[in-house]
Amino acid sequence: MRHSFHPSILREYDIRGVFGETLGPDDARAIGRSFGTRVTRAGGRRVVVGYDGRLSSPLLEHALVEGLNASGIDVVRIGLSATPMLYYAAASIPDVQGGIQVTGSHNPANHNGFKAVLEGAAFYGADIVDLGRIADEGDWLSGTGQTTTIDIMDAYVDRLIEGLEGVDQTLLEGLSIAWDAGNGAAGPVIEALTARLPGRHVLLFTSVDGHFPNHHPDPTVEANLADLGLAVARGRLDFGLAFDGDGDRIGAIDGVGRTIWGDQLLAIFAEDVLKTSPEATIIADVKASGALFERIAELGGRPQMWKTGHSLIKSRMKEIGAVLGGEMSGHVFFADRYYGFDDALYAAVRLMAATVRLGKSVTAMREAMPVMFNTPELRFAIDDARKFEIVDEVRDRLHAAGAQMNEIDGVRVDAPDGWWLLRASNTQDVLVLRAESRTAEGLARLLSEADGQLAESGINRGSILGH
Template identity: 65%
Template sequence: MPATGHVFDPSILREYDIRGVVGRTLHEADARAVGRAFGTIVRRRTGGTGPWRVSVGRDGRLSSPMLEQALVEGLVQCGVDVVRIGLGPSPMLYFAATPAASALSPEVQGGVHVTGSHNPADHNGFKMVLGGAPFFGTDIVDLGRIAAEGAFDSGAGGIDDADICAVYVERLLQDLGAFDGAGLSIAWDAGNGAAGPVIEALTARMPGNHVLLHTSVDGHFPNHHPDPTVESNLSDLRTAVASGSLDFGLAFDGDGDRIGAIDGKGRVVWADQLLAIYAEEVLREWPKSTIIADVKAGSYLFARIAELGGVPLMWKTGHSPIKSKMKETSAPLAGEMSGHIFFADKYFGFDDALYAAVRLIGVLARLRRSLSELRDAMPQTVATPELRFAVDRQRKAAAVCEVQEMLAADGCCFSDVDGVRVDTTDGWWLLRASNTEDMLVVRAEAKDEGGLARLMAEVDARLAAVGIVREN
């Protein structure tokens, strides 16, 4: 008798992961089906007769234990052994599931982290890796197909528990010099996310003065939303830096793969500005290498990489495409405006905000300059935040294509690597379709407010010409 298939709500199968609203679009049965389908893919792609092993972790959301349990049941049902690493940040799961990094013995072939990342408390989902590489795009399409057809492999897997937090912290500290951070006063805001306990263990072993905020894991996120790319979520961190006269502050999202920063003057240091700081040291050790940033990054970053002798590469937004492009180009450093930073010079190429924090402390110590001084040296520009507005699912990609065609007909120069990015004498503007929601995304950067107003007027005119009015 053929296995019964499972059809997911189509909204939860995203480009980079599987994500939905618990109790509405994401249920316990979905988690079990994810386990069975992912386990089936692990078996078929790795081949052989086994054993097949997958590590599983989870964040601190209220629904994560339930979803993790169902996920594990699904994996075991298809004959895959599960190594549960428990509560922790997504990068700790990546660490466990990357062959070159893994402290697990024998090694695992893949990994799944139950996490809602930076999203609201009632959201949750799954981030997956296979063979040390991101699992996304057509991989997720294949997972959905296997589930719908009920084409699952069968077997009887086992379950083991492993505590790798101490080994992970030890690796985070490996690239920090003995005196890096000595004399510095730093605030760390975990946002009640899954990185909190690791931050406590990490800072306990580091030199300097460390002020910890919201490190207790709480799936209600009682203090603020766990997304450090939204400036209002950095209010507690800014207050801590100012009241304690600290050198700078660091913030993390719900699963610890996005970093945010506040300098000693209370200014946000955005991810592209952090990348420019990292690039100075990386390019000194890896001259002429490629450094990647997504299409939402500011022009200064790309110019700075070239000035330092590197090869700047603008690429698609999304942690999975960035990681794949890094491997293709052997880039030692990459990042995106959402706060995902990737090091492959001394680390393993996956996005790890805790490692990015350690590297920032080390860079500042070796440059003998404060974060505020480095921020002062950067050009002053004005930019919009990421402006997102809803469009019909069938319309979002078509609208971007129509704007591209219009620009080409007008003889405009633009990049189409991910949507459309147009450079003008005022600055630049970007229009792209979200890969995860039925949204269009706009961002613009200019030298002054007048230039920014002109850029946004051009965006709105181009959208109007294809029948779309942007919500203000």
């Protein structure tokens, strides 16, 4: 037997599709068989599986487990869970070689997909392409695997709480925090975690509901933080936290309702981590503010800019021994006293620890950050092949003009007062433009420069898709 996937679902960082249209149980079963074949050929025999709160997730999880068992793999099921729980289970359960989470992350309610880890490393790029090849060729191993079910929640919450070790308990008791789960899979963990945390905690939308009735669980969209802002204001709380649908991305607001973006959160974490790991390397993605890289260096750390994508950041951190990493999208990766995977719940605990250890409120730290003028991600619909050609054309023209730029992921063009970035998305048929300056006039000039380059390649910024 063979199986061919819809060409749109095998993505760079994970596997994603529209349930009932491009993705269904047969695909999940084939993914299980292909991944199980990879695990067996690598000498493994046991895989952990979890799923998020989407309506289609239990059905896809069932088919995935069938496929894994049919390849001879024993499966440990952890049930409804946040993605970091799956990563934790794969890292902590003895004799487990891999893991797969059924999750649609922050995507629309009718979407779903899979995130995987193999032998403690991110499973992405060529690995995902290889799953497609194995299925297309029917190059599957066969066997009869067994299935067991375990409850990982208590052990996971114990591990999260370790993020507060050595922090003054009295000062932690004084914190007041709002937590918005957005009806995603992180809700039950947040309930269990906050029941054991010091301080006062206000919980929003922790019941798991795949219809997402209150707001969509994407904390990078400010409109989705409105309920959190009201809770912080009404309760006069210190700060608020928001989570995406599977709990691996974090959003935050301070005590006066200002958004704390992913790179700004990373600046706070960097200050805390560098106290105990001086001169450590900290990675941020190419979309992050120049102010972040300057701040890391100012604190004595070694900033490194890297490609956008949670799997790419995780792999780079492991490769060079970085203690901390993050993305504008809200993925935060702690290798400092943790495992190096993206865990928004652990990041939340570490934010509590940081504000106490540094002796500064989250609001004060947000207030002290430099004022920068920047755009959100400006996205343009572009044919899949053409998007890479356009970036190459812009790069060639900038080289000819002697521009100063970073080419690690697209082109990030540096200027004395800021920068602009053009990159091709690895997950969608779009180009992404972002710019930042220390002045409004500088931002306008940088955008004009970027527009000029796009125009030379036949692209008009009027075709914006939005943030």
